[in-house]
Amino acid sequence: MVRVGWVPDGNRIVGRDDYISTISSCLNDAVYGGAPNHISITGKTGTGKSLVSRYVTRRAVNASVDDVRMGHTYLDCSKSSTEVQVISTIGQQLNDESIYDEAEDIVKMPDTGLPTDKFYKRLWQILAHYDSVIIILDEVDLLRSDHVLMSLAKAVESNDTSCQIGIIAISNQINYFDELNPRTKSAFQAVELNFDPYNATQIQDILRGREDAFRDGVLTDDVIPLVAAFSAQEHGDARKAMRLFRTAGELADREGSGVVEEHHVRRSQDTLEKDRFRDFLQGTPTQMKAACLSIAAKSLYSRDDYIITGELYDAYQQITNAVDMDTIGIRRFRDILDEMQLSQVIETKEVNMGKGGGRHNSHRLLHNPEVILDIVVEDTRFRAISKASLKRFA
Known part of the structure; x- marks a missing residue:
């Protein structure tokens, strides 16, 4: 179920x-x-x-x-x-x-x-x-x-x-x-x-409809709302909600816990997100990893949810210079952003910058930026980059 x-x-x-x-x-x-x-x-x-x-x-x-x-x-x-x-x-x-x-x-x-x-x-x-x-x-x-x-x-x-x-x-x-x-x-x-995507309330209703997959009294009151909240952040993905719901229960079972609690959900969310992003990055060129770091930096330290392509490219250039690697042109950088959108790493929309500003693609990260940093720095080329050092690229 x-x-x-x-x-x-x-x-x-x-x-x-x-x-x-x-x-x-x-x-x-x-x-x-x-x-x-x-x-x-x-x-x-x-x-x-x-x-x-x-x-x-x-x-x-x-x-x-x-x-x-x-x-x-x-x-x-x-x-x-x-x-x-x-x-x-x-x-x-x-x-x-x-x-x-x-x-x-x-x-x-x-x-x-x-x-x-x-x-x-x-x-x-x-x-x-x-x-x-x-x-x-x-x-x-x-x-x-x-x-x-x-x-x-x-x-x-x-x-x-x-x-x-x-x-x-x-x-x-x-x-x-x-x-x-x-x-x-x-x-x-x-x-x-x-x-249309599900909202958090609908995801809660979906999960409550599958609650009988667990024994009575096993789920604490905050488990379903927390799973729904995490999933609503990722454009209302009910599949990810079900996977997180199941994984939290499996984690509690492995640990011999009689109940599934909030900390099981949070730890399972962290593990699943890292696994998804690690799978995405496996075998990808270093340019993709540098691009991921650029949007992670902006997501951590920018006040805006959506960042235009030009700002991301500026951050990307700073990162490639810092790790002494080649810098690709902005056209190829846009291709990488398209790949990230297709793989649901980012969400892209077109925004009007007002009179004289024109229309630009703007991008929002769909993953925890700290998770992205953790996975990217597994590549030795980026190992010197820390959360604190990302701030200067933002």
């Missing part, structure tokens, strides 16, 4: 009624064997996109009328990113023995070893046993090519199958669907949804 990926009952889903209603309406025709609407969903991580999509799809399949054979499948495109992997996985998940007549041969869908067109042919053979199918493509922006999205979206129009296919394509990248290949965009005409 406190693990990412668990799909709860509807009464445990918090603050997503409007999204549930919209997705349900889009899928309604499939319940009767008709054509559902495609759906494109964007929003930051941990906002309930996958959970709501899986819940509504499962509910629709359970509600399908008796003479309609409706199927559903879920793919994580970070694990199945090639066209063959996507088609093979969809086929394997839908290829249940129960869809075949007794005398009928079961279609074999291997992982590899066939030309791409043969994989499609076998998928169409499997889909021939269904009236309607809902396909959830999670993290669709990680597909190596959007050709598979186009092929699935126009399969009925191309007479590849008579099965009505509805695609729910989910992305953390707000602009992904705007940047699709024109042919794919034409085929994939979708209802667009953008999921």
Whole structure:
């Protein structure tokens, strides 16, 4: 119940009624064997996109009328990113023995070893046993090519199958669907949804809905509000809230404590944040680490939450000079900031500096700056930099 990926009952889903209603309406025709609407969903991580999509799809399949054979499948495109992997996985998940007549041969869908067109042919053979199918493509922006999205979206129009296919394509990248290949965009005409982040109150409600994963009386009163507060600081990420909730309980259990207390949450938050940032920095060039230090310095000692690119670049130049390393140009520095935004190390927005000031990108750190310092100085090149010395770069 406190693990990412668990799909709860509807009464445990918090603050997503409007999204549930919209997705349900889009899928309604499939319940009767008709054509559902495609759906494109964007929003930051941990906002309930996958959970709501899986819940509504499962509910629709359970509600399908008796003479309609409706199927559903879920793919994580970070694990199945090639066209063959996507088609093979969809086929394997839908290829249940129960869809075949007794005398009928079961279609074999291997992982590899066939030309791409043969994989499609076998998928169409499997889909021939269904009236309607809902396909959830999670993290669709990680597909190596959007050709598979186009092929699935126009399969009925191309007479590849008579099965009505509805695609729910989910992305953390707000602009992904705007940047699709024109042919794919034409085929994939979708209802667009953008999921808002959870607020602290909603995260508390989510956690209280999972509280029965712990024994009665184990959680002290301040645990859930503190977990929610930490998560709300990171743009309302419910996944991180669940992970912190679970990790605090595991820490208390390892220590033989009969209760989960505030200090377990704080220590777990520190450990998880360090682990996330260490994973992000692993194998990255020193320029990325210097850029991270620049925004850590500004976050520690600036009165502003958001810092414009030029100010960050000034701090970065001071840091590279202090550790005697090459300094990249501001264009490449902007590329590094883009990478940091995509990896959710920073949040970026455009700000208007007023008459004559123009418009500039401004950046906010999404991590504890002291955690960033602790991890970056594990690299011997930056070991001489301390929290106190960062002040002169700010």
